[in-house]
Amino acid sequence: AQSVTQLDSQVPVFEEAPVELRCNYSSSVSVYLFWYVQYPNQGLQLLLKYLSGSTLVKGINGFEAEFNKSQTSFHLRKPSVHISDTAEYFCAVSRGATGANNLFFGTGTRLTVIP
Amino acid sequence: GAGVSQSPSNKVTEKGKDVELRCDPISGHTALYWYRQSLGQGLEFLIYFQGNSAPDKSGLPSDRFSAERTGGSVSTLTIQRTQQEDSAVYLCASSTWTGWAEAFFGQGTRLTVV
Numbered sequence: 119a120q121s122v123t124q125l126d127s128q129v130p131v132f133e134e135a136p137v138e139l140r141c142n143y144s145s146s147v148s149v150y151l152f153w154y155v156q157y158p159n160q161g162l163q164l165l166l167k168y169l170s171g172s173t174l175v176k177g178i179n180g181f182e183a184e185f186n187k188s189q190t191s192f193h194l195r196k197p198s199v200h201i202s203d204t205a206e207y208f209c210a211v212s213r214g215a216t217g218a219n220n221l222f223f224g225t226g227t228r229l230t231v232i233p
Numbered sequence: 234g235a236g237v238s239q240s241p242s243n244k245v246t247e248k249g250k251d252v253e254l255r256c257d258p259i260s261g262h263t264a265l266y267w268y269r270q271s272l273g274q275g276l277e278f279l280i281y282f283q284g285n286s287a288p289d290k291s292g293l294p295s296d297r298f299s300a301e302r303t304g305g306s307v308s309t310l311t312i313q314r315t316q317q318e319d320s321a322v323y324l325c326a327s328s329t330w331t332g333w334a335e336a337f338f339g340q341g342t343r344l345t346v347v
Binding site for chain 2: 124160162164167221224225
C-alpha cells in the first residue's frame, strides 16, 4: 500500500527567503508523485507532478520538486517565496502500475510567508 | 460543466439525520474521488470510482457512509445517522482514466453536524 508523510505541519518563512516542504512516501511499486496547493478559501489545484524522466520537476509559481528514489522523497522547493504563496500544500502519490490508480494525500503543510 | 461542481456548498444537519452530498465531475472524466478534509487531518481518502470497475471503498470510515455513481457521471455520497465527528469538508475530484492525470477538485461541501 502507498502512504505519504509530510513531516512538517506548519512552516513559517520570511518573504523572499527560500523554502523546502518535505514529502516522503512508501510504496512497494513505482509511483507517480504530485504536489497540490490549496489557497485560503479555495479548492485544491495541481502545482506539479512527477511521472517519469527528469527527476527535477518544475511547476507553477516558481516551485520545483525533486524525485529521489533512493530516499523515497519528493521535496518541494522555492528559492524565494512571496506573500501570495501562503497556503496549504499537499503531497500525493498514485501507484504507477496499471489498474486502480487511486490518489493518496499527505496530511498537508501549512506555509505561512511572513512580511 | 467547466469544472467539478459540488452541492450543497454548506450543509448544517442535526445529529442522527441522513445527508446526501452531490458531485458533478468534469464531462468525460472516468475517475472520481471523494475525500474528507478535517482540521489537522489533511485529506482523508473515502472512495474512488474508476469507469465500470468496482469502486475502491477502502477509505469509508464506517458502514454509515456509502457512495454511488450513476451512469458513470454524477456521484452521491450518503452519510446515515450523522455524528458530530462527521463534520468536515467533503471534497470531490475527477480525472481522466488514469490516476496520474491531474485530478480536478470541486470547492467542497462543508458539513456541520450539530
